[in-house]
Amino acid sequence: MQTPSPRVQSADQIDLRQVFGTLRRFAPLLLLAPALVAGGTYALTKRQPPTYEASASVIAVDNDAQNSLINNTLVTAPPLPQGAVEQVMRSRSLLGDVVGRLEKTDLSPALVGTIRRDLANELAERDFTRFKVKARLDPQQRGVYELRAQAETPEAAQLLADAGVRALIAWDNSRAKQGVIRSRQSLQEQLRSLTARIAATPPGDLERQSLVAARGQLLQNLSQIAVLETAASGTLVLVSEPVAPLTPVSPRPLRNAALAGLLALFLSAAGALLSDSLRRRVEGPEDLLPLGLPLLGQLPLLRRRSLGEGFIQASRSGPLYESVGFLRINVLSLLPEGGQRRLVVSSAYPSEGKSSVTAALAESLGASGLRVLVIDADLRRPTQLKVWSPDRLATHPLPGTQPGLPPATTVPDMFLHPEAAFVTRVSPNVDLLPAGTPQSGGGGTGLLSQPGFRTHLDRWSQGYDYVLIDTPPMLSLSDTLAVAPYTDGVLLVVEGGKTRLADVERTLQNARVAKVRVLGLVLNKLARTGGTYYSYGYDADSTESPVRSSRSPVTQM
Template sequence: MVLGVSLLGAGLTYLVASLRPAEYETATSVAALSSGTGNNVVSSTLVTAPPLPQSVVQNALRSPKVLDLTVAGVKRSALAATVKTQLVTELRAESASGRYNLVRLFANIDPQQQTGLYELRSHARSAQAAQVLADASASALLVWDQDRAAQNITRAQQTLRQQLRNVDARLAANPDSLEQRSLLTTRADTQEKLGQVSALLTAVGGTLSLVSQAQLPAVPVSPQPARDAALVFAALLFFSALGALVLDATRKRITTVAELAVLGRPLLGILPLLPRTSSGLLPEARSGRLYESVGFLRVNLASVAAGKTRIVVTSAQPGDGKSTVTAALAQSVAQSGQRVLVVDADLYRPTQLKVWQSAGGQFSAAVTRSGATLYTDVVRFVDLLVPDKTPSDPAHLTALVDDMARHYSLVLIDTPPILVAASTLELSVRLDGVVLVVAAGSETEVVRRAMDNAQVAGSRILGAVLNKAAVNSTEYGYYGAYGLNATDANLAVPGSRAESPKAVSKS
């Protein structure tokens, strides 16, 4: 489901991105230089303004004056009239909203000297429009910088012109006055200063200069459907997996005896989770740390089965360990001197051959019986029946088990999980009872559903085995595998005959 959601989101993203209009990007570079030239003669003849901080240049690019100059540059370009109109409209709309995406300023400026390089990147829906917009923005910024440097001279020029107009007005009002000569001298001096100031305007220079004009972009920068789809896939995969883990962590699970007892079935035994360094389940059950645990399971099953010999061992879902529990129980019964038949009825995932082979079982004596292979004395007092590798008829398998059951004290049938194969329910109804193996950590609802299915079908669940339970390594004593003390031993089997540790030991 996590993978499906991620693939679906990525596919939709790819489709939506493919339908978006293309967008092109190009850039022009403007240098911020120091006001000094290194030559005294040249420096004395130039009028420059000091360099500006990056934030000031950024605000200048967004100013109404630069915007108007940029719009004018776009209108003078050779773009189609419709493209010009659309570009001007977008520029005005950006200025009104305060969100600027068409032209962005990137700077690499020395904070001490305020010198370095500015890059103006423009975005547009055609390569030509992007190029025109970048060049127009750079030109407008240069004109603004030039006007900034000329502001003081322009104000001085306006002041001198006003003074000259005042002198001319006084001369016109008093042509014969005694101060006419003085006014003429003042007028000549003002005209001389005005000429000097006007000459200075031609030597005005800003701190910004064009380094490179915008190039015509060859390929669009967006959309990129493959990149967007990959990013969405990665994000959805992460968050979907995280959500699945959180959901899984909130589900009720069976980890203790009390949580399994809530389901209302007798607890036949508890098998601890073996460490990786263990020699395997069958060797541990034969004479190792599982010996007592499997012994309790054997005694408790004999109590609740009450003479019934054909027992189905199954689980709610794969991976709960039903096959190894079946083999361990068969081995324990055989060690008590009773003859056992193990039937590997899980034809989808047959396991019993591998289990007994790994435990050193013998397979030299084999006979064929009614479409099945019977291995006799795999270990002492244990025979193994393996039906054909095709799903068998439950009625036929039941008849075969009935025919052979009279030669054994107990027949254990290893079947597929109840919630996986309907044949398990069909077979369990025809036999004497069901032992349900529940791995610690299984979802409570899944186990409950398996029990309900068996009850509806008419199967008799004799009890449950809690497998792979967490038990401290120091508790592997006689009662350690149960995690119970002597006073709690009678709780291991609700309704069983194991009323005390001594009674269980004797059994």
């Protein structure tokens, strides 16, 4: 039996080689999707009207002058609590003040009307974009408020920011004067009451003199209140006035296109990896263990330079020779000695390397002194003659062939003329029954399902130790299921890194339903890892993989 691979990856590890291989398979999608998304985003963003942003800053200060005389003659507002400025900028009264200030500027009435409608909609939807406030404060709520305003033109952005910050400062100052105003209104009410009482009191009355004195004191208090009202101030002071911006803040076609392209690339890569994970592929021997079948061989992926002299020559030396040797030993130990042994070699799908495995196993059995007959039963895509590529087509008759008849050298011809059957010698101890020209449609492919096929197979197999039958893929045609009952069983070839595990399971299920015995699995075309080969075939720098093509004489088919 073959020794297990030196590196078995656990389920919780990430195989970066597999990840990059998956991304490489989806490379066209990963390149096309971000390009289309980025291009579409750029075109759409470019068509959007520009938006300009201007900003102004105010500072929240503590008006405590540390001087009793100044503090006694100065009325200040209390510090603003956290988030107060943001809420004020979203109030209907302040936004109305902003619109009133804009109407006094040189902005066009149409643009002012657009801003008024936008502010009204923002109030109704509670989604504010025209004004944004950014605060940088210390624990005592002292610091800087930056007010940003967005508009359709640089001048409109500047005027809107200016109107907003001045309306905010006016609101803050009004907040500081509210207590003084209430005091003034109370004193004025008292003054009106005293004036009425004085008018109703006769001249020279002592009460009238007392009322006049009280009225004089009220007038003095009112004058002081007027001074305090004039000096009252809020906690917000203008730091920087807005200026007209030079460039718009949106749209930014290049930035948006780059971000959209990166997002599309990320989503495409994630989708490719997710799709690949949902369609789990056979990456190594450990993936085949749950199937409960023996792994008879692991054949390496050959590079193109290894196939310069042909596939059969490559199988006689190097890593492929050793791997096929393990396969031969496992097959010999699997079947009882003595008698004639017939094996079907197939796969789930085309281009997994079944024809190459058949030829390599036949060559190895023949080199060990066993007589081998290879039958190319893949009548739709015959490949065995191209795999062997004999220098000359030397034929000889099978037992029971009548002399003097024109030789029948292909499987369809032998069905028609079984008494004139000739085989082609392709290697010492190895003969081949080629399929001939490819059969299309129903054509000659129905030959394998005819009752007489077993009789012909018994006749052709006489004098051989092993008969290897190369049949079509089991998920593509039913020919393998028709031929396998006349043999000892099926060797199922699985291409590493490409064949989905679900397809292998479906193939085995079909075989069980048809009561076809699957002897074991051959893991084919495994990439080299850590200097060790696991399977055979072409790698990425090859022009055409033997498992992927049935048209090249130097490829594994």
